[in-house]
């Protein structure tokens with residue numbers, strides 16, 4: 001089967017409130033390179049990803065073009081767009097580029113939605129995700145939970161305990177047929193109260209298409225708080241990532 005065109009939407013439009021630093025977390029230094037560098041580097045080298053749509057914060061397009069895209073020669077970055085208030089607003093802004101293009105294209109393509117806050121995505125993961133989306137139309141990478149998970153009631157008491165063998169911690173990339181995710185987001189964005197914390201939820205809720213879980217990596221962590229930066233430094237050194 002011929003390989004389908006794969007676009008990555010890389011999200012870097014957040015404010016990093018939980019990190020609590022003056023500089024937004026996507027630009028924080030990890031072993032001499034900004035956090036945003038790492039996933040863009042993986043996509044630049046990838047045999048799977050053909051182009052990257054980069055979503056950045058308000059007023060940051062020029063800065064990112066000069067200091068990240070041009071500086072590190074990320075030639076697969078085809079567009080840089082501004083994000084929105086919530087993560088899903090940023091995804092929606094990125095999807096607009098593909099939505100416009102789809103009008104003139106007949107071929108199906110795939111979209112890899114990725115948080116730049118997850119620097120340790122790798123090519124094997126992208127390959128597994130490609131196989132997943134080709135077969136199932138929608139897939140997310142994740143890892144089986146090593147811990148027992150409790151759902152709490154509103155008062156902080158354990159309400160139920162899902163069977164651990166079925167609990168997955170999901171990560172990004174989250175990968176979809178372009179037409180499927182565009183339609184899911186188009187429907188969802190019309191709703192008054194949107195409550196999704198990942199892209200799979202849009203497809204589950206709006207399209208009722210089952211989303212396949214494929215193996216990510218326990219090291220594909222999301223850099224969220226200060227302690228995560230120390231772990232990231234260790235992983236960068238371990239994999240001689242630079």
Ligand SMILES: Nc1ccn([C@@H]2O[C@H](COP(=O)(O)OP(=O)(O)OP(=O)(O)O)[C@@H](O)[C@H]2O)c(=O)n1
Nearest residue numbers: 011012013014015016017018085086090116117
């Ligand atoms: N409005 C937003 C919010 C988040 N993101 C991106 O989505 C990813 C996951 O979000 P998160 O880790 O929560 O980042 P922040 O929103 O920056 O962090 P916080 O919630 O602590 O403010 C990050 O790569 C972030 O840059 C985005 O593009 N646009």
Ligand SMILES: C[C@](O)(CO)[C@H](O)COP(=O)(O)O
Nearest residue numbers: 087115170171172197198222
């Ligand atoms: C999409 C995600 O990375 C999957 O784990 C996660 O839900 C993003 O959450 P955040 O609160 O926007 O960081």
